[in-house]
Amino acid sequence: MARNPFRSESEMFRFLGVVIVAAVLIAIGAWINVWVGVVVAVLAVAGIVWWLLQEPVPGTAEPAPKLASQTPAGTHRVLVVAPPGTTSVQVGDAATEVVVIVPALASKLEAATGAVDDRRAEAEQTALSLTRSLSRDGRSVRGEVGADNPVLAVEDALRTFGADEVLVAGDEAWVDDIRARVAVPVRHA
């Protein structure tokens, strides 16, 4: 993942500095011979692209901070993430608020072309069915369709729902991926 030089003024100023250095090298090359300048320009562009790709993206190297729960006493919030087609998930009796996220899993081609309507419809059906099956007295249950990547779907959901734990139904590989990116306990359903 490359650093985006347009993310902030400081990043852009830094990028400008690199461009100035490259421009001076190109000018020196062009002063010797036009084609030397062209070669230096090609090398400079390749070098800048390489530099941008090598730059660490701020925040990605650090592990996610572990946060203390802000949930009031007597409330236990559970975020359930389940793949489309899941028919049932076991949530503990302690759960008083549940949000079910079903990622609209799509192939790369479908995602690239935006042809995700069918995938979203499948995810909606699963979310609706799980919402109904988890509903009971004293528990609030809500279902949503998430992004096409389970980790991103969980990150999105946690922005508006302060869960005490994340329950992952489906592929066990999801558990590790989600655990690496979120600050709340994650377990397999």
Added chain:
Amino acid sequence: MVAHAEAHLDHHEEHPPEPHYSSRISPSILGMYLFIGSEIMLFGSFFTAYFFVRVVNGVAWPTPPFHLPVYMAFINTLILVTSSFTMHWALTSVKKGNVFGLRAGLLLTFLMGLTFLITQVTEYLRIGFNTGDGAFPTIFFCLTGLHGCHVFVGLTILLFMTIRAFRGHFSPDHHHGVEIGGIYWHFVDVMWILVFLTVYII
């Protein structure tokens, strides 16, 4: 207690559907990417024309008997590059709560940008050729003129930023207007360096 199950999916009462965001790319970053993409396509089309004229068609650059005012353009480049430094000074100042640095930095940036634009217009008037004199002058005016338009937009943004700075609208915690304007100004500077290299140097 009554069971409470919501399904956001199949009823949107009296309000439009909730947007489905993905953190893969945030709306603000996506907006910036689209802007950069459009700028690359815009400048790219002009640079493509430049390379076709110069490399494919082999038109002499500059076509005799015309001459490019390289020295004046170099001075102008120094002015524009310096203005990016004062812009950066303005932003670092406001982050530290230095109001004088913010105001002085923005004012100097605006004045240097204005100097650049006035010098470019003066250069146009004295250059001795016009768009009707062939492919070389056409591309020259298109590329430098397109960049000049960007400088004009940047100066308009800078003018409002400077006025707001003098009216005390920015603080160490609230200076988003300076940040965004600064990104644009540096972008204009980067584009000028590319234009200067291709039109005047190589």
